[in-house]
Amino acid sequence: xxxxxxxxxALSATLSVVLGHKHHGHHASHDFKGLEKRATTAPxxxxxxxxxxxxxxxxxxxxxxxxxxxxxxxxxxxxxxMTKVPVYPLSNDGVCPPTTTTLPAxxxxxxxxxxxxxxxxxxxxxxxxxxxTYDDGPSPDSPRLYDDLKAHSTQATLFIVGSRAIxxxxxxxxxxxxxxxxxxxxxxxxxxxxxxxxxxxAELKWTEKAIVSVIGVTPIYWRPPYGDVDNRVRAIATxxxxxxxxxxxxxxxxxxxxxxxxxxxxxxxxxxxGWLSKIPTMPNGFIVxxxxxxxxxxxxxxxxxxxxxxxxxxxxxxxxARCLGDAKPYKEGAGTFSLNGSPAAPASSSAASGTHxxxxxxxxxxxxxxxxxxxxxxxxxxxxxxxxxxxxVSAALMVGSAMVFAVVPVIF
Numbered sequence: 001x002x003x004x005x006x007x008x009x010a011l012s013a014t015l016s017v018v019l020g021h022k023h024h025g026h027h028a029s030h031d032f033k034g035l036e037k038r039a040t041t042a043p044x045x046x047x048x049x050x051x052x053x054x055x056x057x058x059x060x061x062x063x064x065x066x067x068x069x070x071x072x073x074x075x076x077x078x079x080x081x082m083t084k085v086p087v088y089p090l091s092n093d094g095v096c097p098p099t100t101t102t103l104p105a106x107x108x109x110x111x112x113x114x115x116x117x118x119x120x121x122x123x124x125x126x127x128x129x130x131x132x133t134y135d136d137g138p139s140p141d142s143p144r145l146y147d148d149l150k151a152h153s154t155q156a157t158l159f160i161v162g163s164r165a166i167x168x169x170x171x172x173x174x175x176x177x178x179x180x181x182x183x184x185x186x187x188x189x190x191x192x193x194x195x196x197x198x199x200x201x202a203e204l205k206w207t208e209k210a211i212v213s214v215i216g217v218t219p220i221y222w223r224p225p226y227g228d229v230d231n232r233v234r235a236i237a238t239x240x241x242x243x244x245x246x247x248x249x250x251x252x253x254x255x256x257x258x259x260x261x262x263x264x265x266x267x268x269x270x271x272x273x274g275w276l277s278k279i280p281t282m283p284n285g286f287i288v289x290x291x292x293x294x295x296x297x298x299x300x301x302x303x304x305x306x307x308x309x310x311x312x313x314x315x316x317x318x319x320x321a322r323c324l325g326d327a328k329p330y331k332e333g334a335g336t337f338s339l340n341g342s343p344a345a346p347a348s349s350s351a352a353s354g355t356h357x358x359x360x361x362x363x364x365x366x367x368x369x370x371x372x373x374x375x376x377x378x379x380x381x382x383x384x385x386x387x388x389x390x391x392x393v394s395a396a397l398m399v400g401s402a403m404v405f406a407v408v409p410v411i412f
Contacts, residue, residue: 059210062163063188066206068198076205082197085235094191094228109193109230110246117234121221121245124285124323130309131287131320132156133247134301135185135223138164138171141298148302150178152310153341157245157319158292159185159223162207169214176215179336179343181319181329184208184222184242191228200236218331221245221320241331245320248286251275253305258296265296269304276312285316285323 048064053071060066066073088107096112097103108115116122124131134145134156149156158180165172176182186192186203187210195203204222212218222242224233234244253271257263279286290305291297309315318341321329327339336343 059166060187060202060206062167065188065190065195065199066202068196068202070202073198073202073205076201077198080197080201080236080239084239085197086232088193088230088232090196091191091193091228093194094226107230107232108234110224111191111193111226111228114249116246117231117244119234119238119244120229121243121287121320121324123248123287124318124320126285126316126323127282128279128314128316129285129323130315130317131247131285131323132290132317133159133223133245133287133320134290134292135159135225136161136164136189136291136293138168138175139293139298140168140171141295142168142171142292143174145292145298145302146175146178146180148306149180152306154310154317155179155181155319155322155337155341155343156317157181157183157221157321159183159245160207160211160219161185161189162187162203162210164293165207165210165214172211172214176217176336177343179338179341181221181321181337182211182215182217182335183219183245183320183329184211186222186225189225191226192224192233193228193230197232197236200233201240204237204240204242215335217333217335220329220331245287247289251286252289253300255297255300256291258300259294265300265304268300269308272305272308276308280314287320287323 048061051067051069054060054066060070068074068077086106088104088109091109091111094111100112103109103113105113105115107113108117110116110120132154137158137160155178158175160172160182162184172182184204184207187206188203190199190203192200192203208218220241220243222237223245227246229237229244229246237244253268254263255268258265258268275286290301292301309317319329319337321327321337322339322341325339327337328334329337334344336345338344
């Protein structure tokens, strides 16, 4: 089994606070809530700067909900007919009301009503087919996961946070070149039902823009953070051309609870092992929720879950688009994705170079991500003095990863 020293747990918990890595689908507890959410009137959360127009070639503040009044967002809003978007009250950070029976059935709120819409992607059609997914990357530890998957000729669907995409562009580009399906996971990882219509557009489109700037193609698939989606959010995402993908009910590994200290690698592996007897009896395949943001999440995957899965020859692991038979998971077509598992050669493009240069905000460091590491030759252009927040996120990830390897080995 896995032995993780207390130092790792403490470190992961600290990183959870810095990054606001909340509980997926479980909003009753907010012990590790780092990013405050906007109220209905959309005030800026604590730690995020006041609004200023985003300059050409720059990005919103890392891990802050982008402002809808920005001219770029105003242009994107023209893509959505708001008269076709149903009206429901904004949630309080995705937290369910005391009595869910008061919610209208037509809202179809996954978090509180466990309701899925007909177009939601929640399983793979073919039995014993595993839609392999990882949320919240890329991170400094993502290359270790990519290495392990590549060694087994396996690809996954990677749901990318926009703030991480511009922080680690070369890592994202590497994932795309390896043939993984790249998908959208919002800019700042908020509870989507807590946002205004305009904020929803901003979160999705800024993430799309960040991903396109790195890999040169536009993802069609997206996953709401915490699975927090209702028919209002769906209507906006659908008009923007996105397919909503969640995960199969009961197939959450709970790996996100390891950094929070409320789960252990052993409990996560036990959860996975418990599925193995259930899977052969299922009429369809399944989609599993995993993450690659923190070292502990990657560790439990490559040292616990994946070795068991690779040894079980009955399981067929693949990206969601492949299990659905969708050969074109990007607006431009296939990209490097293929249905047979062999990544296509990436097209040469300056937009897909995976390198962003420029000046960081005041007080921040500069750096260019290369193969998941950071050097000192330049960094993503970020506005609104975001370094106090965004650079702290990236620095915490880098320091945390380094400490895990240098001080806290994982032993089986």
